[in-house]
Amino acid sequence: xxxxxxxxxxxxxxxxxxxxxxxxxxxxxxxxxxxxxxxxxxxxxxxxxxxxxxxxxxxxxxxxxxxxxxxxxxxxxxxxxxxxxxxxxxxxxxxxxxxxxxxxxxxxxxxxxxxxxxxxxxxxxxxxxxxxxxxxxxxxxxxxxxxxxxxxxxxxxxxxxxxxxxxxxxxxxxxxxxxxxxxxxxxxxxxxxxxxxxxxxxxxxxxxxxxxxxxxxxxxxxxxxxxxxxxxxxxxxxxxxxxxxxxxxxxxxxxxxxxxxxxxxxxxxxxxxxxxxxxxxxxxxxxxxxxxxxxxxxxxxxxxxxxxxxxxxxxxxxxxxxxxxxxxxxxxxxxxxxxxxxxxxxxxxxxxxxxxxxxxxxxxxxxxxxxxxxxxxxxxxxxxxxxxxxxxxxxxxxxxxxxxxxxxxxxxxxxxxxxxxxxxxxxxxxxxxxxxxxxxxxxxxxx
Amino acid sequence: xxxxxxxxxxxxxxxxxxxxxxxxxxxxxxxxxxxxxxxxxxxxxxxxxxxxxxxxxxxxxxxxxxxxxxxxxxxxxxxxxxxxxxxxxxxxxxxxxxxxxxxxxxxxxxxxxxxxxxxxxxxxxxxxxxxxxxxxxxxxxxxxxxxxxxxxxxxxxxxxxxxxxxxxxxxxxxxxxxxxxxxxxxxxxxxxxxxxxxxxxxxxxxxxxxxxxxxxxxxxxxxxxxxxxxxxxxxxxxxxxxxxxxxxxxxxxxxxxxxxxxxxxxxxxxxxxxxxxxxxxxxxxxxxxxxxxxxxxxxxxxxxxxxxxxxxxxxxxxxxxxxxxxxxxxxxxxxxxxxxxxxxxxxxxxxxxxxxxxxxxxxxxxxxxxxxxxxxxxxxxxxxxxxxxxxxxxxxxxxxxxxxxxxxxxxxxxxxxxxxxxxxxxxxxxxxxxxxxxxxxxxxxxx
Numbered sequence: 001x002x003x004x005x006x007x008x009x010x011x012x013x014x015x016x017x018x019x020x021x022x023x024x025x026x027x028x029x030x031x032x033x034x035x036x037x038x039x040x041x042x043x044x045x046x047x048x049x050x051x052x053x054x055x056x057x058x059x060x061x062x063x064x065x066x067x068x069x070x071x072x073x074x075x076x077x078x079x080x081x082x083x084x085x086x087x088x089x090x091x092x093x094x095x096x097x098x099x100x101x102x103x104x105x106x107x108x109x110x111x112x113x114x115x116x117x118x119x120x121x122x123x124x125x126x127x128x129x130x131x132x133x134x135x136x137x138x139x140x141x142x143x144x145x146x147x148x149x150x151x152x153x154x155x156x157x158x159x160x161x162x163x164x165x166x167x168x169x170x171x172x173x174x175x176x177x178x179x180x181x182x183x184x185x186x187x188x189x190x191x192x193x194x195x196x197x198x199x200x201x202x203x204x205x206x207x208x209x210x211x212x213x214x215x216x217x218x219x220x221x222x223x224x225x226x227x228x229x230x231x232x233x234x235x236x237x238x239x240x241x242x243x244x245x246x247x248x249x250x251x252x253x254x255x256x257x258x259x260x261x262x263x264x265x266x267x268x269x270x271x272x273x274x275x276x277x278x279x280x281x282x283x284x285x286x287x288x289x290x291x292x293x294x295x296x297x298x299x300x301x302x303x304x305x306x307x308x309x310x311x312x313x314x315x316x317x318x319x320x321x322x323x324x325x326x327x328x329x330x331x332x333x334x335x336x337x338x339x340x341x342x343x344x345x346x347x348x349x350x351x352x353x354x355x356x357x358x359x360x361x362x363x364x365x366x367x368x369x370x371x372x373x374x375x376x377x378x379x380x381x382x383x384x385x386x387x388x389x390x391x392x393x394x395x396x397x398x399x400x401x402x403x404x405x406x407x408x409x410x411x412x413x414x415x416x417x418x419x420x421x422x423x424x425x426x427x428x429x430x431x432x433x434x435x436x437x438x439x440x441x442x443x444x445x446x447x
Numbered sequence: 448x449x450x451x452x453x454x455x456x457x458x459x460x461x462x463x464x465x466x467x468x469x470x471x472x473x474x475x476x477x478x479x480x481x482x483x484x485x486x487x488x489x490x491x492x493x494x495x496x497x498x499x500x501x502x503x504x505x506x507x508x509x510x511x512x513x514x515x516x517x518x519x520x521x522x523x524x525x526x527x528x529x530x531x532x533x534x535x536x537x538x539x540x541x542x543x544x545x546x547x548x549x550x551x552x553x554x555x556x557x558x559x560x561x562x563x564x565x566x567x568x569x570x571x572x573x574x575x576x577x578x579x580x581x582x583x584x585x586x587x588x589x590x591x592x593x594x595x596x597x598x599x600x601x602x603x604x605x606x607x608x609x610x611x612x613x614x615x616x617x618x619x620x621x622x623x624x625x626x627x628x629x630x631x632x633x634x635x636x637x638x639x640x641x642x643x644x645x646x647x648x649x650x651x652x653x654x655x656x657x658x659x660x661x662x663x664x665x666x667x668x669x670x671x672x673x674x675x676x677x678x679x680x681x682x683x684x685x686x687x688x689x690x691x692x693x694x695x696x697x698x699x700x701x702x703x704x705x706x707x708x709x710x711x712x713x714x715x716x717x718x719x720x721x722x723x724x725x726x727x728x729x730x731x732x733x734x735x736x737x738x739x740x741x742x743x744x745x746x747x748x749x750x751x752x753x754x755x756x757x758x759x760x761x762x763x764x765x766x767x768x769x770x771x772x773x774x775x776x777x778x779x780x781x782x783x784x785x786x787x788x789x790x791x792x793x794x795x796x797x798x799x800x801x802x803x804x805x806x807x808x809x810x811x812x813x814x815x816x817x818x819x820x821x822x823x824x825x826x827x828x829x830x831x832x833x834x835x836x837x838x839x840x841x842x843x844x845x846x847x848x849x850x851x852x853x854x855x856x857x858x859x860x861x862x863x864x865x866x867x868x869x870x871x872x873x874x875x876x877x878x879x880x881x882x883x884x885x886x887x888x889x890x891x892x893x894x
Binding site for chain 1: 501521522523
């Protein structure tokens with residue numbers, strides 16, 4: 001590989017980082033670093049959590065996506081330090097000197113300062129998070145089937161989703177479908193239609209960034225699926241198997257966290273200006289103030305949209321557009337020489353409007369902030385948009401097939417509990433026993 | 448559920464147990480117990496281990512398969528004891544009294560008395576085994592990409608498969624394809640065609656139960672794929688990263704065990720006559736001597752084929768036929784009254800002959816012990832047979848699609864490393880460090 005070419009280092013292969021690599025065309029070496037070997041299609045993660053898709057259907061190896069980019073190298077490793085002054089990135093196995101840096105390390109689940117809640121309320125940010133939620137729900141219903149104590153059975157069959165944003169709404173909707181409709185044929189002793197799904201929203205309405213009438217439609221569609229939607233219901237305290245909502249205590253073995261995201265913790269050690277939630281405040285061109293050769297894109301960036309003057313939201317389309325913007329910008333500089341940040345083009349976000357699904361054939365969408373859609377037509381729109389954006393042919397075809405099949409038959413193809421999931425389940429139970437809630441332990445003996 | 452009906456308890460939902468449940472038609476309650484929630488299509492497990500299929504594609508929830516059997520109940524639990532005299536099975540959560548018992552608990556990986564080898568040589572019996580092998584190989588090649596020491600890199604890029612039976616041959620063939628052909632496009636620093644796959648067989652030829660000319664054809668086909676086939680090469684000792692074959696020491700981070708299976712350990716506590724490897728010796732009708740209402744089927748049974756007078760082999764078709772035989776037998780007894788074992792029909796095994804695949808388009812088959820096939824035509828035959836036997840429409844369609852796609856493009860859709868795989872990888876490394884082999888540890892810090 002030509003060592004004398006400029007070197008671009010990209011940290012993270014989420015939507016922003018991967019789009020950068022795909023759109024970047026210039027005589028330069030590119031090194032992309034990610035701690036995973038795969039790119040994850042996060043908007044469908046809730047489908048893995050609720051056994052609608054299998055994990056490999058929404059993930060694709062980064063090496064495969066970039067195999068044809070001969071000047072691009074993929075390293076699976078963790079970033080331990082970034083020295084913006086020395087233009088050097090340290091990994092656990094090596095250091096990388098760069099001419100241009102693209103920080104696209106994304107975010108982590110945010111428990112609003114209550115780290116201890118992470119033990120009891122499962123977040124949804126990685127494939128492992130999704131598999132953990134799936135095993136929790138599947139194992140709970142398996143345990144409910146043989147549980148003779150009615151109170152314990154109710155606790156096992158109750159799912160509480162905290163947070164009424166898009167993630168919480170999607171999770172609650174598919175959980176209701178899975179437990180109340182898909183499971184219906186499978187169990188003999190319990191009645192899955194007695195399963196309870198509660199969605200908790202601290203504010204006065206779910207989907208608070210949507211117009212009030214769409215929030216209302218979303219709420220009605222969730223209720224049609226059997227979800228209890230509690231608004232003005234902040235979770236004050238979470239412990240093992242219990243959520244305290246002011247005076248009310250919800251007992252549940254399946255507490256899911258649909259709350260917020262903050263920037264990956266590494267940003268705190270950069271020595272640059274950070275915004276709320278640790279995001280890196282960028283110049284209009286997405287470069288980092290004082291470091292014109294370093295950029296922040298995606299969920300890790302606090303950027304202003306030059307079009308609207310509003311902060312760019314933390315959604316996949318915005319991340320992809322930021323990646324593309326910086327790819328073009330750096331390519332132009334490499335070809336035509338550097339320019340100061342204020343002479344570079346500012347990032348303009350093309351916002352097609354928000355959309356969220358609510359289960360099998362329901363959704364709400366606000367196309368270009370003009371056309372409001374809800375119900376089946378909104379769901380079809382959502383389906384088409386997501387299929388178009390899915391990266392890699394294989395996934396697109398298989399996901400379509402899975403969805404069609406699930407839609408026609410109401411079966412769930414991915415309701416598989418791995419043995420190590422059971423191990424995790426046992427660990428959970430051990431934890432709960434520490435908390436002095438009596439659930440009988442299971443032995444690990446054969447068959 | 449009608450409590451006064453006879454109660455049939457089935458232990459295990461592998462090929463034998465599940466086929467029993469599907470073929471059993473009589474006025475009786477059936478309870479099937481399995482420690483997993485899914486039935487596993489074991490003949491394709493090596494495809495999951497080598498990232499050709501994803502785990503959910505060869506597994507199907509037992510509840511789904513049996514959803515329409517209204518008198519059949521599925522319990523996910525472990526069997527802790529069987530009392531043949533009292534006709535009672537004890538689980539961790541409850542006890543079950545039976546009128547008829549079908550023991551179909553299968554086998555576990557057998558290290559020929561060297562339990563300590565299990566730490567170093569990965570077996571292939573469960574989905575978790577397959578995922579463990581997959582993560583080991585994927586992580587080894589990721590580590591090789593950033594490894595600067597040539598000896599360490601060679602060790603990471605060497606795969607040793609122990610045992611030249613069908614499992615070992617299938618594993619070695621697909622490992623060679625994965626590492627030498629599929630990985631080729633993906634890596635920049637290492638040359639995957641330098642990957643080394645060694646198949647060790649203790650005896651004079653691989654596939655020893657096949658005729659010698661098919662063994663020879665299998666060996667040639669493996670060699671075409673780049674596999675080194677070592678015969679008369681027993682593994683004398685296995686330690687972390689090393690296999691001792693007499694005086695020769697093979698260094699490898701990827702040691703896979705394609706060796707034998709013994710019956711699940713529970714059989715030792717039954718107080719009945721056991722054969723080699725702990726299998727339950729059965730009467731010709733597959734009942735357990737002295738217990739005409741209890742049967743052993745599948746890999747846990749040591750049965751004689753009434754047709755050939757030979758022991759029934761431990762393969763999927765034999766297990767399915769045993770399950771069907773006992774299903775018909777018990778149904779007839781429930782309808783027409785019990786008969787003593789010697790008046791019942793003896794089990795006759797319809798053997799269509801053995802077949803084994805060797806990678807992408809190669810196989811050997813011996814149809815009805817008459818027609819010998821090898822190469823592409825044998826592989827097509829193998830493909831058709833396995834598709835026909837795959838249980839559940841969805842899996843059949845998706846597996847076909849995956850195979851066609853993999854066949855056309857040589858891509859592997861399932862090369863996903865989960866974070867917990869990385870955790871496991873770190874644990875491996877820690878173990879290896881105890882063994883005083885220096886591999887640098889990785890930190891868990893972000894991004």
